[in-house]
Amino acid sequence: MKIHHYLVLILACLLATASLADPKIPTSQRQQELMQLLLDDCGSCHGMTMNGGLGPPLQQSNLAGKPDEYIFVTIRNGTAGTPMPPWHQFLTDDEIYWMIDVLRKETWKKE
Amino acid sequence: MRCLSLICLLIISLSAHSAKLPGCSGREAIGDRGVIVERASGSVVIVNSTSQELLCRVEGLGDLSHASMVFSRDEQYAYIFGRDGGLSKVDVLNGRLENRIIQAGNAIGGAISQDGQIIAVSNYEPGGVRLFTADTLTALATIEAKTDAFPEGAKVVGLTDAPENQIIFSLYNAGEIWQASLDNPKKPEIKKYLNIGSLPYDALIAPDGRYYMAGLFGEDGIAKLDLWYPEKGVEKILGDYGKGDKKLPVYKMPHLEGWTFAGDLVFLPAIGHHEVLAIKTTNWELSSRIPLLGQPVFTMARPDARQIWVNFAFPNNKWLQVIDTKSASVIKKLEAGPGVMHMEFTPRGEHIWVSVRDENKVKIYDTRTFELLKVLNVESPSGIFFTARAHKIGL
Numbered sequence: 001m002k003i004h005h006y007l008v009l010i011l012a013c014l015l016a017t018a019s020l021a022d023p024k025i026p027t028s029q030r031q032q033e034l035m036q037l038l039l040d041d042c043g044s045c046h047g048m049t050m051n052g053g054l055g056p057p058l059q060q061s062n063l064a065g066k067p068d069e070y071i072f073v074t075i076r077n078g079t080a081g082t083p084m085p086p087w088h089q090f091l092t093d094d095e096i097y098w099m100i101d102v103l104r105k106e107t108w109k110k111e
Numbered sequence: 112m113r114c115l116s117l118i119c120l121l122i123i124s125l126s127a128h129s130a131k132l133p134g135c136s137g138r139e140a141i142g143d144r145g146v147i148v149e150r151a152s153g154s155v156v157i158v159n160s161t162s163q164e165l166l167c168r169v170e171g172l173g174d175l176s177h178a179s180m181v182f183s184r185d186e187q188y189a190y191i192f193g194r195d196g197g198l199s200k201v202d203v204l205n206g207r208l209e210n211r212i213i214q215a216g217n218a219i220g221g222a223i224s225q226d227g228q229i230i231a232v233s234n235y236e237p238g239g240v241r242l243f244t245a246d247t248l249t250a251l252a253t254i255e256a257k258t259d260a261f262p263e264g265a266k267v268v269g270l271t272d273a274p275e276n277q278i279i280f281s282l283y284n285a286g287e288i289w290q291a292s293l294d295n296p297k298k299p300e301i302k303k304y305l306n307i308g309s310l311p312y313d314a315l316i317a318p319d320g321r322y323y324m325a326g327l328f329g330e331d332g333i334a335k336l337d338l339w340y341p342e343k344g345v346e347k348i349l350g351d352y353g354k355g356d357k358k359l360p361v362y363k364m365p366h367l368e369g370w371t372f373a374g375d376l377v378f379l380p381a382i383g384h385h386e387v388l389a390i391k392t393t394n395w396e397l398s399s400r401i402p403l404l405g406q407p408v409f410t411m412a413r414p415d416a417r418q419i420w421v422n423f424a425f426p427n428n429k430w431l432q433v434i435d436t437k438s439a440s441v442i443k444k445l446e447a448g449p450g451v452m453h454m455e456f457t458p459r460g461e462h463i464w465v466s467v468r469d470e471n472k473v474k475i476y477d478t479r480t481f482e483l484l485k486v487l488n489v490e491s492p493s494g495i496f497f498t499a500r501a502h503k504i505g506l
Contacts, residue, residue, distance in 0.1 A: 051194070
């Protein structure tokens with residue numbers, strides 16, 4: 001891992017702790033949009049039931065043991081050299097944390 | 112004497128004509144029907160593309176996100192491949208679920224063999240292809256996509272039927288193309304093409320069944336297999352295409368189903384670029400790049416190949432653009448509505464049906480005037496499949 005990568009990770013961790021300390025919950029209308037985005041747009045690669053597709057499955061058990069910071073950086077910046085695209089243009093950091101929470105609790109199952 | 116032999120001949124020919132034919136039953140013709148996937152509710156609606164009506168709904172098909180289907184050669188049955196690994200056989204004539212099995216954990220697509228006897232399903236998890244009888248969905252064989260680097264099985268994409276009762280598919284993470292003969296469907300014979308390029312994400316076969324082409328995600332270019340000259344192996348074309356350009360993020364993988372030959376050009380969606388590529392089939396070099404408003408997902412050719420209709424990935428998925436293949440340029444932009452998922456032409460292309468997921472509508476357009484002709488209410492529609500696909504290689 002290059003120094004550059006460490007910096008990104010540290011920065012992400014700082015951001016993470018900052019956001020976790022004071023997470024802004026999206027409005028209920030925005031929550032609905034985000035849930036739709038998760039199922040339709042993330043779902044187009046990860047499966048609408050998050051059981052995997054071209055991208056890996058994102059069910060509770062698959063994410064267990066993976067730190068929030070890692071998931072946050074993956075969603076925010078994408079994973080270079082793979083189809084996982086960056087979402088920072090469309091999602092605020094708070095919205096990404098809200099989504100991670102949804103994935104961890106599998107609240108999308110109720111949709 | 113001569114008279115007698117004449118009578119004999121008459122009797123023989125008469126009986127030959129009247130005895131053995133089973134007769135023509137009067138069942139309804141369904142060459143103008145279609146099946147539309149309702150992706151959120153695990154159901155499909157059966158439609159008539161002449162009267163432009165919904166006829167009935169068939170439910171209980173499981174997770175249909177990204178579902179696709181193929182048709183039996185008599186058009187009566189749709190074999191529907193669901194994301195949950197479900198394989199459903201739907202009777203399109205009588206509007207009912209005929210049979211349904213869960214064949215794997217995670218399916219992506221399927222194909223029907225040239226003779227109509229075998230259904231092949233490609234799976235991500237565990238990666239491979241499974242073969243079933245078309246009549247009873249009885250398992251025949253499993254082709255495990257195992258390689259040295261992927262002992263648990265690579266993800267299979269771009270599965271299609273091919274002439275001479277074969278199927279062809281690509282291994283996404285392993286970068287291989289496999290060609291299987293189904294002459295002995297319990298023990299399919301497999302020919303492998305290795306190192307065909309990095310991360311093939313989808314593939315298609317030309318309408319005449321000659322070329323199999325796989326789009327590559329991990330590098331520039333397209334892997335091309337000429338089935339008339341398999342000994343030449345897989346060639347990479349457009350290897351230097353897009354060199355130096357910054358690749359844009361891809362929010363939905365393009366589908367390489369709507370292959371378009373027009374004159375001596377073929378049109379394919381670019382990946383990581385907001386354009387469609389026009390490629391000369393004489394030398395397989397780039398002819399032109401047609402700029403679009405977003406990342407293309409489906410590029411569907413009207414059956415006469417004069418137009419190509421394109422839909423787009425998030426966040427541009429409310430638009431359609433129409434390319435004129437004669438001038439290789441965009442001639443029309445249409446706002447179809449939020450979440451355009453799929454398009455299907457009527458068999459000879461006078462109309463196009465467009466599914467608009469977030470509006471719960473299917474919209475029918477005239478392809479000559481671009482006039483909106485009719486709007487149908489369909490719950491969260493995605494794929495639209497007309498029964499005329501039954502007679503096409505690769506569909």
